[in-house]
Amino acid sequence: xxxxxxxxxxxxxxxxxxxxxxxxxxxxxxxxxxxxxxxxxxxxxxxxxxxxxxxxxxxxxxxxxxxxxxxxxxxxxxxxxxxxxxxxxxxxxxxxxxxxxxxxxxxxxxxxxxxxxxxxxxxxxxxxxxxxxxxxxxxxxxxxxxxxxxxxxxxxxxxxxxxxxxxxxxxxxxxxxxxxxxxxxxxxxxxxxxxxxxxxxxxxxxxxxxxxxxxxxxxxxxxxxxxxxxxxxxxxxxxxxxxxxxxxxxxxxxxxxxxxxxxxxxxxxxxxxxxxxxxxxxxxxxxxxxxxxxxxxxxxxxxxxxxxxxxxxxxxxxxxxxxxxxxxxxxxxxxxxxxxxxxxxxxxxxxxxxxxxxxxxxxxxxxxxxxxxxxxxxxxxxxxxxxxxxxxxxxxxxxxxxxxxxxxxxxxxxxxxxxxx
Numbered sequence: 001x002x003x004x005x006x007x008x009x010x011x012x013x014x015x016x017x018x019x020x021x022x023x024x025x026x027x028x029x030x031x032x033x034x035x036x037x038x039x040x041x042x043x044x045x046x047x048x049x050x051x052x053x054x055x056x057x058x059x060x061x062x063x064x065x066x067x068x069x070x071x072x073x074x075x076x077x078x079x080x081x082x083x084x085x086x087x088x089x090x091x092x093x094x095x096x097x098x099x100x101x102x103x104x105x106x107x108x109x110x111x112x113x114x115x116x117x118x119x120x121x122x123x124x125x126x127x128x129x130x131x132x133x134x135x136x137x138x139x140x141x142x143x144x145x146x147x148x149x150x151x152x153x154x155x156x157x158x159x160x161x162x163x164x165x166x167x168x169x170x171x172x173x174x175x176x177x178x179x180x181x182x183x184x185x186x187x188x189x190x191x192x193x194x195x196x197x198x199x200x201x202x203x204x205x206x207x208x209x210x211x212x213x214x215x216x217x218x219x220x221x222x223x224x225x226x227x228x229x230x231x232x233x234x235x236x237x238x239x240x241x242x243x244x245x246x247x248x249x250x251x252x253x254x255x256x257x258x259x260x261x262x263x264x265x266x267x268x269x270x271x272x273x274x275x276x277x278x279x280x281x282x283x284x285x286x287x288x289x290x291x292x293x294x295x296x297x298x299x300x301x302x303x304x305x306x307x308x309x310x311x312x313x314x315x316x317x318x319x320x321x322x323x324x325x326x327x328x329x330x331x332x333x334x335x336x337x338x339x340x341x342x343x344x345x346x347x348x349x350x351x352x353x354x355x356x357x358x359x360x361x362x363x364x365x366x367x368x369x370x371x372x373x374x375x376x377x378x379x380x381x382x383x384x385x386x387x388x389x390x391x392x393x394x395x396x397x398x399x400x401x402x403x404x405x406x407x408x409x410x411x412x413x414x415x416x417x418x419x420x421x
Contacts, residue, residue, distance in 0.1 A: 001052070002132075004080060007119065007134065008084075015035070018037040018038070045066050046066070049073060051072045055147060078148070081153070091155065092156060093156035094162070095144040095159065096164070097165040097304070101280050103160065104120060109129075110269065110270050112133075112273065113272045116135075120140075122280075144185065146185075156189045157190050159186055164195075169335040179199060191203050195207055196215075197209060240270075241271075242274060243278050245312050246308060246309075257274075288413075292396040294398075294400065306325070313399055313401050321399050322391060322394055323349065326356055327355045331366060332366070333367070333370075341374050351387060353381045353408060356405070356406020388419070
């Protein structure tokens with residue numbers, strides 16, 4: 001939402017909004033001239049022409065009710081994103097269960113180096129561009145979220161499908177319905193870029209397999225950082241060196257490379273752009289130390305994302321691995337319960353922290369406590385002090401991995417500050 005607000009502000013429009021708590025996003029918007037109210041349903045909508053709301057807002061929200069009473073134009077975030085995208089000559093929508101933020105940021109760095117006039121709408125905080133950058137209206141780079149079929153509102157010129165693992169099944173009802181939505185998104189664009197071997201595999205493909213249109217070969221790892229050769233079919237294009245951890249980021253880079261080649265970017269500019277990309281907040285981000293143990297935060301909240309984070313941790317690990325995982329919503333935990341158990345069972349030092357409920361009400365079947373009881377080496381944490389006590393056992397060369405998409409990131413930072421004092 002804040003990136004969309006930044007775009008509207010960049011167009012010289014008046015912007016206001018509200019949030020439950022003050023945070024870095026609301027503070028940035030205030031600095032840019034937006035009027036921000038803090039507090040549940042705080043602030044009047046009567047002074048604004050268009051009211052935009054997120055899917056986390058309930059239908060009987062006080063401000064939405066006020067907007068209806070005043071006959072305001074009311075749009076969901078997904079619909080408003082589409083309306084914004086219409087201001088650009090070409091739209092590139094990047095979808096998938098995971099990797100959207102990283103791939104969008106990678107592409108933004110490539111476009112920046114190549115001198116293209118573009119705007120990027122990023123779901124996280126790139127270390128250079130933050131969550132928004134605007135240099136012109138030739139290209140609009142945006143994450144296309146599958147939640148509640150929001151990505152089907154976009155009309156992209158290039159659709160990117162990074163992966164299609166099951167998620168948000170509480171919205172779709174079944175994996176089959178989710179797959180149908182991805183197929184619709186793939187076919188909605190002039191060109192589709194997709195992962196080779198995925199059930200979609202439409203248009204231009206990328207992957208580790210040599211049969212992919214764009215493939216990564218001669219892969220090398222240096223303490224968690226990867227380099228690889230890129231091939232367009234059988235044609236060698238050149239070498240890429242990534243400045244972010246994890247083998248999974250090779251696939252994100254290949255997707256960005258595929259889009260950049262479609263848009264006519266020379267390979268040397270692509271390589272330079274990817275080398276300048278130094279990561280996104282909460283994507284295997286170093287936070288500091290607790291005692292002698294290094295602390296890393298990662299947004300992983302899906303079993304496959306957790307598996308990738310654990311693999312990356314093993315590549316840089318010298319001592320023991322301590323994992324603090326916060327489940328994100330009860331419904332996701334229920335729908336993917338066996339996947340969480342399978343992925344986390346091998347972790348020897350594990351604390352499962354209380355569920356970040358987001359838009360949902362408590363459900364014992366999907367609670368963090370229930371998940372912890374199904375894991376052989378796990379303990380449960382209900383408050384930050386439980387995490388602090390759990391991490392007292394860490395020592396030199398140990399690594400602490402904070403996983404989750406909720407408030408665990410801020411909690412981790414506060415625990416590090418506490419430990420430092």
